[in-house]
Amino acid sequence: MPGAAGMIHIPDLTFESHLWQAGYRRVAGVDEAGRGAWAGPVAAAAVILPSVPYLARTLDGVRDSKQMTPLQRERLAPRIREAALAWGVGFASAAEIDSLGIVRATKLAAMRALEGLAPDCLLTDYLVFPEVELPQTAVIKGDQKSLSVAAASVLAKTSRDAIMRDMEADYPDYGFGRHKGYGTQAHRLALMRLGKCATHRRSFAIPAKK
Numbered sequence: 336m337p338g339a340a341g342m343i344h345i346p347d348l349t350f351e352s353h354l355w356q357a358g359y360r361r362v363a364g365v366d367e368a369g370r371g372a373w374a375g376p377v378a379a380a381a382v383i384l385p386s387v388p389y390l391a392r393t394l395d396g397v398r399d400s401k402q403m404t405p406l407q408r409e410r411l412a413p414r415i416r417e418a419a420l421a422w423g424v425g426f427a428s429a430a431e432i433d434s435l436g437i438v439r440a441t442k443l444a445a446m447r448a449l450e451g452l453a454p455d456c457l458l459t460d461y462l463v464f465p466e467v468e469l470p471q472t473a474v475i476k477g478d479q480k481s482l483s484v485a486a487a488s489v490l491a492k493t494s495r496d497a498i499m500r501d502m503e504a505d506y507p508d509y510g511f512g513r514h515k516g517y518g519t520q521a522h523r524l525a526l527m528r529l530g531k532c533a534t535h536r537r538s539f540a541i542p543a544k545k
Contacts, residue, residue, distance in 0.1 A: 343402050344479035348384075348391060350458055351483055355386045359470070361420065363454035364483025365462070367441050368400065368491035370472060373526075374535045375502065375518035376426040378438065378495035379444035380487040381452055383420045390484065393418050397515070398425070398485050399478040400492035412493045415486045420485075423448040424494045433538040442466075448491075460484050508530050 354362045367379040384390060396403075397411050416422055427440035435443065442464060449467075456470040460477035461532025477484040494517055503512035509525045511530065516522070516534075518541070526541060 342502050343357060343398065346398055346475075346478065346480050346485040350474065350481045350483050351384065351386070351485050353457070354456055354472070358437060359450070359456045360386070361454045362456055362458055362483060363449060363452060364458045364477075364481055364485070364487045365445050365448065366460045366478050366484050366486070366487040367444065367462075369497045369516070370437055370441055371518075372536075373514035373518050373522060373539055374429065374495060374511065374532070375499050376428050376495065377441050378424060378491045378498075379430060379441060379448045380422065380427050380490035380494065381412075381445065381448040381455060382422045382483050382490060383452060383456070383487040384418065384483050384486065385420045388436075390418065394482060394486065397482060399476075400488040403489070405496070408493050408496075412489055415489060419486070421452045422490060422492055423450060423452050425450070426495075426498070429485055429534050429536045432468045436538075448487075458483050460488070466491050502534060506534065513514045 341342055342494050351362050361383050363381045365381045365385050367377060369375060369377045396407060400408055404406055427444040432440040449533040458472060458481050461473050463471060463473050466473040474480055478488040500512045510521050514522045
């Protein structure tokens with residue numbers, strides 16, 4: 336049943352095809368990861384896919400990264416990078432999030448991801464970038480509908496997860512390698528014992544346990 340809870344949505348190239356037919360050749364799908372985490376950076380990725388036959392088959396299995404297992408994401412990320420015309424990943428640190436706010440910091444990470452890619456239009460997961468003088472299509476749940484945005488979702492998530500795993504060495508008592516800075520019970524208990532470390536977002540209030 337369409338729209339049913341738990342249904343896996345398969346993104347396709349419908350949005351990209353309309354833009355390719357309109358003459359655009361470097362359509363960048365943009366998505367982020369880590370906006371809601373309590374610690375670590377927010378990540379954004381941009382992916383420009385080619386208009387070639389069998390692309391959807393090549394990237395079969397790529398979808399909203401939240402609907403994928405870690406193993407699926409790690410397996411498909413290299414395939415995305417190989418298939419893409421161009422791709423980039425950018426980050427905004429916890430300190431930048433505290434200074435700018437999460438929305439502006441997310442946009443900063445996306446601008447960093449787009450550096451050097453020379454897109455001629457953007458497909459985004461709802462975000463709009465008024466500072467970018469390019470045609471833009473903001474799609475609600477874009478990572479479930481557009482293959483470019485879904486691919487960006489996977490690269491943003493896997494790149495951020497790698498950073499959080501590396502942080503485990505610097506802050507071994509917080510469990511960043513497991514929860515990646517998100518609000519799990521284990522993370523909450525670590526904060527109760529240890530307080531915030533340098534990579535925690537000071538501007539984020541930790542919700543009381545329900």
